[in-house]
Amino acid sequence: MEGTPESSKMVFDVYVYNAPIERPYVKAFINCINVKSNCAVLLLTTYGGSPDEAYWLAKSLQDTYESFELWVVDKCKSAGSLVALGAHSIAMGPIGELGPLDLQLPRTPEVGKNNSVLDVANALSTIRQQTYIAFDQYLASLVGAKLETETAGKLASSMAVGLFSELVKQLDPISIGEVDRSISIAVKYAEKLNAKFANLKPFALKALLTGYPSHGFVVDANDVVGLFHRVRMLDQADISFLLSHEGLMVYDPLFQNGQMYICKLERQFEKVQHITEKHDKVVSINK
DSSP: OOOOGGGTEEEEEEEEEESOBSHHHHHHHHHHOOOSSSEEEEEEEBSOBOHHHHHHHHHHHHHHSSEEEEEESSBBOTHHHHHHTTOSEEEEOTTOBBOOOOOEEEOOTTTOSEEEHHHHHHHHHHHHHHHHHHHHHHHHHHHHTTOOHHHHHHHHHHHHHHHHHHHHHTSOHHHHHHHHHHHHHHHHHHHHHHHHHOOBOTTHHHHHHHSSSSTTOOBOHHHHHHHBSSEEEOOHHHHHHHHTOGGGGOOOTTSSSOEEEEEEEEEEOSSSOEEEEEEEEEEEOOO
């Protein structure tokens, strides 16, 4: 590590990734890694992408550096949250947000969009809950009508199942299997990435997988503090650095051609962390 807090100075390699987490972009990112320090910062803005590529994105920094800090200044969703599990620490901006570990399933070609794992899981959960509610209501009504409890129970069960049977038939068993497989993939990658720095709190993985109701749900700084051990807010020096680089403040992860900015900083360890720019360059990545 170049410098210590006692020597008042540390050097960080800083990478800015603003693109989908897909093979062309991640491959280009890995090729752009230029080690000048033992520590790195990754400023990641994305709506997500492939969990496999998210793993390689985080793993490449884990294997190259003694530690890396993730800066979240805007949307860092889905597979981006998976990358967060591989970081030593997380720094949140005022509107920075992670999202649930909600991998996307392919929909039918005519729809042309992806299906959220949470969509299918929530559908199953809703049907199960409503079936129980219907059973309880039918049972109370039948017992109130003076039927014997055993007879009322059987009849209420049959009525509740019949009420939702047509809806259950519309569920695709292949999609249900894909949900289980996708959750297993997310869990395994999360465990592998968290193993090095162990920044994830107990039970936080379950919360990220099933604790939020939708794919786009905002997991803000307050939530992140409850999920990870080492979290801080970006300080004024960090924000001043971002504002001094106009390109870094243009966040649009949906654009066609991803961009990555690579620069090296020095950070002073004093009463307030101070960032000094050393050099930077811009790399445009085309699919």
